Amino acid sequence: MRILPFPALLLLIMFQGCDATPEDSKPPGQTPEINQEKQLRLKLLNAKPGDVIEIATGTIAMTRSLILNESGVTIRGAGMDKTILSFKSQIAGAEGLLVNASDFTIEDIAIEDARGDALKINEGKNIIVRRVRTEWTNGPDTNNGAYGIYPVQTENTLIEDSIAIAASDAGIYVGQSRNVVVRNNRAEFNVAGIEIENTISADVYGNTAINNTGGILVFNMPDLPQPGYATRVYNNTINHNNTENFGARGTAVAGVPAGSGIVVNSNDQVEIFDNDIKDNQTANIIISSYFSVGEPISRKTADAFDPYPEAIFIYDNRFSGGGNKPDGAELEALRVAVFGDTGAFPNVLWDGIINSEKAENGILKPEFAICLGNGDAGIVNLDNGNENKNLSTDIKNHSCTLEKLPPIELGFSLSAG
Amino acid sequence: MKHLSGKTAIAVLLIGLCLVAACIPKKASQTVQPFSTDSSPLLLSQWGVVQRHANKLRLGEAVLPFDLNTPLFTDYAHKLRTVWMPEGRSAQYSPGETFEFPRGTILSKTFYYPRMAPGAQNSETPSPSTPLLLATDNYANDFSGHELNLAQVYLVETRLLVLQKDGWQALAYIWNESQSDANLEIAGDIKTLELQFADGKVSNFHYVIPTRNECASCHASDHTSGELLPIGPKTRHLDKKYAHYKAGAADQLSSWQSMSYLKGAPTQITTRANALWNASSRDNLAHRARSYLDINCAHCHNPQGSADTSGLFLHMAESTPRRLGTCKPPVAAGRGSGNHEFAIVPGKAKESILTFRMQTVDPGEMMPELGRSTYHSEGLELISDWINTLEGDCV
Numbered sequence: 001m002r003i004l005p006f007p008a009l010l011l012l013i014m015f016q017g018c019d020a021t022p023e024d025s026k027p028p029g030q031t032p033e034i035n036q037e038k039q040l041r042l043k044l045l046n047a048k049p050g051d052v053i054e055i056a057t058g059t060i061a062m063t064r065s066l067i068l069n070e071s072g073v074t075i076r077g078a079g080m081d082k083t084i085l086s087f088k089s090q091i092a093g094a095e096g097l098l099v100n101a102s103d104f105t106i107e108d109i110a111i112e113d114a115r116g117d118a119l120k121i122n123e124g125k126n127i128i129v130r131r132v133r134t135e136w137t138n139g140p141d142t143n144n145g146a147y148g149i150y151p152v153q154t155e156n157t158l159i160e161d162s163i164a165i166a167a168s169d170a171g172i173y174v175g176q177s178r179n180v181v182v183r184n185n186r187a188e189f190n191v192a193g194i195e196i197e198n199t200i201s202a203d204v205y206g207n208t209a210i211n212n213t214g215g216i217l218v219f220n221m222p223d224l225p226q227p228g229y230a231t232r233v234y235n236n237t238i239n240h241n242n243t244e245n246f247g248a249r250g251t252a253v254a255g256v257p258a259g260s261g262i263v264v265n266s267n268d269q270v271e272i273f274d275n276d277i278k279d280n281q282t283a284n285i286i287i288s289s290y291f292s293v294g295e296p297i298s299r300k301t302a303d304a305f306d307p308y309p310e311a312i313f314i315y316d317n318r319f320s321g322g323g324n325k326p327d328g329a330e331l332e333a334l335r336v337a338v339f340g341d342t343g344a345f346p347n348v349l350w351d352g353i354i355n356s357e358k359a360e361n362g363i364l365k366p367e368f369a370i371c372l373g374n375g376d377a378g379i380v381n382l383d384n385g386n387e388n389k390n391l392s393t394d395i396k397n398h399s400c401t402l403e404k405l406p407p408i409e410l411g412f413s414l415s416a417g
Numbered sequence: 418m419k420h421l422s423g424k425t426a427i428a429v430l431l432i433g434l435c436l437v438a439a440c441i442p443k444k445a446s447q448t449v450q451p452f453s454t455d456s457s458p459l460l461l462s463q464w465g466v467v468q469r470h471a472n473k474l475r476l477g478e479a480v481l482p483f484d485l486n487t488p489l490f491t492d493y494a495h496k497l498r499t500v501w502m503p504e505g506r507s508a509q510y511s512p513g514e515t516f517e518f519p520r521g522t523i524l525s526k527t528f529y530y531p532r533m534a535p536g537a538q539n540s541e542t543p544s545p546s547t548p549l550l551l552a553t554d555n556y557a558n559d560f561s562g563h564e565l566n567l568a569q570v571y572l573v574e575t576r577l578l579v580l581q582k583d584g585w586q587a588l589a590y591i592w593n594e595s596q597s598d599a600n601l602e603i604a605g606d607i608k609t610l611e612l613q614f615a616d617g618k619v620s621n622f623h624y625v626i627p628t629r630n631e632c633a634s635c636h637a638s639d640h641t642s643g644e645l646l647p648i649g650p651k652t653r654h655l656d657k658k659y660a661h662y663k664a665g666a667a668d669q670l671s672s673w674q675s676m677s678y679l680k681g682a683p684t685q686i687t688t689r690a691n692a693l694w695n696a697s698s699r700d701n702l703a704h705r706a707r708s709y710l711d712i713n714c715a716h717c718h719n720p721q722g723s724a725d726t727s728g729l730f731l732h733m734a735e736s737t738p739r740r741l742g743t744c745k746p747p748v749a750a751g752r753g754s755g756n757h758e759f760a761i762v763p764g765k766a767k768e769s770i771l772t773f774r775m776q777t778v779d780p781g782e783m784m785p786e787l788g789r790s791t792y793h794s795e796g797l798e799l800i801s802d803w804i805n806t807l808e809g810d811c812v
Binding site for chain 2 (some may be wrong): 145225249251
């Protein structure tokens with residue numbers, strides 16, 4: 001046996017005396033069997049501003065949410081049918097991907113079967129979601145996650161060329177944000193196809209919303225720091241949103257009747273024009289107060305919440321069909337009673353509940369009016385506040401115009417859409 | 418290695434000694450060793466904060482243990498919390514917020530479970546697999562003197578919060594199977610553990626060790642700034658006795674002050690202490706319930722938190738019933754509503770979203786969103802009892 005020099009011997013003894021076995025002390029990130037999920041997680045954990053995280057073609061099975069907290073990062077797949085993050089076996093986390101950061105771009109990727117929301121972006125500026133598919137692959141189901149693409153409290157947000165399928169709440173849901181463009185997306189088989197909620201200044205155009213319960217929703221909810229206003233919905237295709245409502249009770253969308261094309265609820269300054277709206281069986285457009293969609297009329301609202309839709313301008317849309325088979329016994333009874341067995345509601349259905357402080361002789365003042373400039377398209381005022389006593393299809397109070405809203409200017413440059 | 422000069426030999430000897438110190442100390446006490454943000458050691462023992470020594474978990478020199486009035490529920494894990502500050506430094510008292518800590522502060526939280534078959538295992542023959550763990554509120558058997566008794570408990574992870582020059586750094590160390598040390602893991606882990614509940618039922622559950630970004634999901638309690646902050650070290654949580662100091666039980670805030678770990682505290686603390694949530698508490702039901710919601714929910718459900726998007730605020734200072742959930746409809750709960758209309762329906766716990774989200778273990782529905790795969794039946798009972806005493810009507 002060769003005699004080791006003293007110091008080397010000492011070192012050897014010391015290492016052998018160490019309690020941490022080599023297996024125990026294996027440093028993180030160096031295990032050979034490190035899987036794709038962990039590799040991706042580490043990339044997000046270690047991301048620095050300016051990084052582009054590319055994810056190759058393939059399906060990665062995820063067991064828990066991904067979270068990105070670093071601003072200035074781009075996540076890029078190889079295509080929304082090629083790079084798939086599958087959360088079918090998710091064990092932990094309320095989202096598929098959660099982003100708490102600004103200057104964020106995600107493109108060319110799919111997020112499937114998240115237990116909760118698929119893609120949530122909570123507080124951030126300059127957000128681009130492009131060619132992203134969020135989908136629950138089993139189709140409409142109450143047990144699906146709530147939202148597909150879900151930016152909340154963001155500023156300067158672009159969602160384009162994306163696809164959202166089978167969310168149990170809204171496919172694309174923009175909440176409490178400011179300066180938003182949602183364009184050229186497809187939303188299908190969600191409860192709400194596209195929902196703009198408590199958001200200030202949004203342009204929603206070029207989208208296709210079909211086979212949802214409600215196609216495009218512009219809502220305000222109580223108890224939130226920011227009431228929304230100023231949304232333009234134009235040049236969209238909103239057809240056949242007749243899927244039975246599969247939202248969980250208690251949610252805002254649970255009260256949306258199947259067969260709703262566009263729904264404006266409690267929101268102000270909404271401009272709806274140049275859309276193709278077809279075959280939505282409750283009504284092609286619904287304008288309602290917080291008291292009508294969803295919960296009973298007796299529901300208490302929060303202080304300082306404005307539950308009335310005001311300054312709504314509908315013009316130059318192309319309507320066809322719809323209003324012939326409304327969801328719910330009460331609406332159906334009204335349809336038959338007023339329009340006959342084979343009749344249909346007019347294209348615009350309004351609950352008629354108004355804020356008396358903004359009315360004169362029971363009619364909304366011009367600046368708060370519901371204006372319809374859409375050829376021979378009609379409107380029905382259900383007079384929901386008085387048990388439909390003065391239900392009316394008189395268009396006189398709606399033959400008006402409102403000042404048009406300016407286009408959204410995002411704080412970053414947009415390539416041609 | 419042919420021949421070494423005397424100097425080199427001494428140097429090698431010194432390095433060797435350092436390595437020994439980094440593995441297992443042979444001396445009676447261990448010194449805490451700070452590291453900067455980009456040189457986090459791979460082994461927990463290298464910090465010297467908590468470290469296995471024979472069959473005990475030993476605290477480093479000047480490492481002070483503490484606990485909280487009502488703690489966060491984490492799948493029935495027990496927690497050993499410690500604080501250490503560089504010599505001569507102190508935290509600044511605050512009546513309502515997290516104390517302002519000096520740079521270099523190290524907070525640790527070791528998650529562990531009481532285990533079955535006490536005495537059957539010891540350090541010479543470590544268990545080859547995870548023992549059956551116990552869900553119990555009883556901490557009394559965890560300690561041997563002031564140290565955790567590793568014959569009685571099973572260590573899962575130790576999380577550190579270190580105040581570096583650019584803010585708090587969160588690190589999670591996962592204890593190895595032989596319980597000799599814990600390894601740094603920034604990407605988290607999911608362990609399948611077996612837990613015996615109070616009623617004798619045994620079931621497996623997923624114990625989820627957070628990723629570094631998940632640490633921020635709770636500790637960035639101001640979501641806009643995104644800055645990490647400790648949650649526990651606030652007056653209302655710490656104002657209590659700690660039972661397991663070397664010298665026995667003593668008042669925590671006084672102990673912090675006598676260690677010079679806290680300065681600026683008034684002689685008379687006027688902040689109301691949070692309640693002990695459980696049955697042994699002498700506090701009234703409403704205060705216990707609010708204390709429970711405060712520590713379990715308010716790191717997100719506060720006016721600056723990530724859950725301010727919901728309009729539901731559960732921090733101790735909130736006093737408006739609607740903001741606290743009474744007759745408040747959900748905003749973006751999705752199926753987390755549990756088919757209920759309001760966060761709290763007075764008098765009707767079973768119709769309240771709050772209790773539904775505390776009970777479900779579906780990651781898409783449950784609250785908190787992270788940190789549990791089981792539900793806290795005793796906590797649920799507390800909140801239910803409280804809601805059932807509330808009066809009013811939502812419609």
